Amino acid sequence: MSNSADPAESLLVRAATGRPGPRPPVWFMRQAGRSLPEYRALRVGTSMLESCRTPDLITEITLQPVRRHKVDAAIFFSDIVVPLAAIGVGIDIVPGVGPVVEKPIRETADLDQLRALDADDVPYVTEAIGNLVGELGGTPLIGFAGAPFTLASYLVEGGPSKDHARTKSLMHGRPELWHGLCARLAVIAREFLRVQVDAGASAIQLFDSWAGALSLADYEEFVLPHSQAVLEPLAGLVPRIHFGVGTGELLAAMRCAGADVVGVDWRVPLDEAARRLGPGVIVQGNLDPALLQAEWPVIDRAVRRVVEQGRAADGHIFNLGHGVPPSTDPDVLTRIVELVHSTPS
Numbered sequence: 071m072s073n074s075a076d077p078a079e080s081l082l083v084r085a086a087t088g089r090p091g092p093r094p095p096v097w098f099m100r101q102a103g104r105s106l107p108e109y110r111a112l113r114v115g116t117s118m119l120e121s122c123r124t125p126d127l128i129t130e131i132t133l134q135p136v137r138r139h140k141v142d143a144a145i146f147f148s149d150i151v152v153p154l155a156a157i158g159v160g161i162d163i164v165p166g167v168g169p170v171v172e173k174p175i176r177e178t179a180d181l182d183q184l185r186a187l188d189a190d191d192v193p194y195v196t197e198a199i200g201n202l203v204g205e206l207g208g209t210p211l212i213g214f215a216g217a218p219f220t221l222a223s224y225l226v227e228g229g230p231s232k233d234h235a236r237t238k239s240l241m242h243g244r245p246e247l248w249h250g251l252c253a254r255l256a257v258i259a260r261e262f263l264r265v266q267v268d269a270g271a272s273a274i275q276l277f278d279s280w281a282g283a284l285s286l287a288d289y290e291e292f293v294l295p296h297s298q299a300v301l302e303p304l305a306g307l308v309p310r311i312h313f314g315v316g317t318g319e320l321l322a323a324m325r326c327a328g329a330d331v332v333g334v335d336w337r338v339p340l341d342e343a344a345r346r347l348g349p350g351v352i353v354q355g356n357l358d359p360a361l362l363q364a365e366w367p368v369i370d371r372a373v374r375r376v377v378e379q380g381r382a383a384d385g386h387i388f389n390l391g392h393g394v395p396p397s398t399d400p401d402v403l404t405r406i407v408e409l410v411h412s413t414p415s
């Protein structure tokens with residue numbers, strides 16, 4: 071699906087390793103999913119978690135946006151809770167809600183649910199990535215995992231939460247339990263990423279989607295060491311992207327977690343993000359997903375602005391500031407890819 075046969079020489083990997091090509095690479099968080107009619111058609115009658123355990127479905131859903139939009143990377147179709155379900159945690163993805171946990175973590179004994187994960191727990195991941203690497207040719211595949219804080223939030227709250235109140239209360243009120251929980255989640259996330267790299271992923275992204283709910287002090291004390299435990303042992307294998315929403319105050323700390331590329335949401339312009347992050351940084355982002363609903367001239371201007379601001383960093387991977395909203399017209403995404411492809415880095 072790409073001209074160059076070697077994903078290590080793709081625009082994405084080049085940008086992520088400080089060797090930018092002639093134009094910025096572009097992909098979209100949540101590019102595989104509900105904005106695509108072909109995705110909705112394939113998913114009829116199959117639950118989300120079952121889809122994530124079926125290699126043929128994973129392969130096809132991962133390829134759909136690459137074929138349709140000609141994006142510069144595929145993101146592995148899975149979910150951040152897949153490794154938890156794989157080790158036997160009672161968790162489901164409820165349509166219209168998100169991840170829901172049977173027995174939320176409240177006590178030290180609840181940590182027994184969280185044993186370490188290895189490749190044998192997720193054979194469907196290895197199989198699907200093997201298929202994908204063959205199909206994708208020179209187009210890189212991005213593997214991913216949820217970071218300890220974001221996973222912990224679901225496990226402590228029992229499901230999606232706006233204020234993360236139980237999570238923050240546990241973090242401050244039971245710090246030993248908190249650190250025990252995150253240490254186990256770090257092992258699970260790290261090994262889930264390692265399985266994907268071993269199977270052939272060309273880059274990885276650690277999603278700490280909800281880290282922006284924290285102050286810098288809380289992030290540094292309660293979260294950073296655990297995200298480091300995920301990313302640092304994976305140094306030197308493939309580029310590591312680290313992303314969260316609302317993390318303007320946390321960007322420099324997130325880089326310290328061991329990120330080669332820092333994902334930025336739409337709230338901080340990329341030139342300002344590059345300033346906050348310091349020399350030698352590579353950024354990913356950050357078109358406001360809300361603008362996907364706007365008239366094309368508005369989108370055109372905003373895309374060009376993001377590319378322009380991205381030039382302030384040592385490398386830029388074009389993306390949205392968060393995932394593709396399900397109501398997005400997929401043709402708009404295709405058009406954005408064409409526009410980014412016509413713009414020099």
Ligand code: 1CP
Pocket residue numbers: 098099100101102103104118145146147148149150151163165167168169214220229230231277279393
């Ligand atoms: O039936 C469906 O289609 C369910 C919707 C859906 C999809 C398509 C969910 C439920 N997960 C996914 C796939 C998914 N999840 C991908 C691969 C697809 C791609 O990116 O192209 C990825 C990378 C994720 C990661 C994920 N899951 C994150 C981190 C990324 C982010 O958006 O911040 C998070 C926070 C989740 C939890 C989750 N899973 C699903 C939902 C609806 C949610 C969010 C719920 C909430 O608001 O807390």
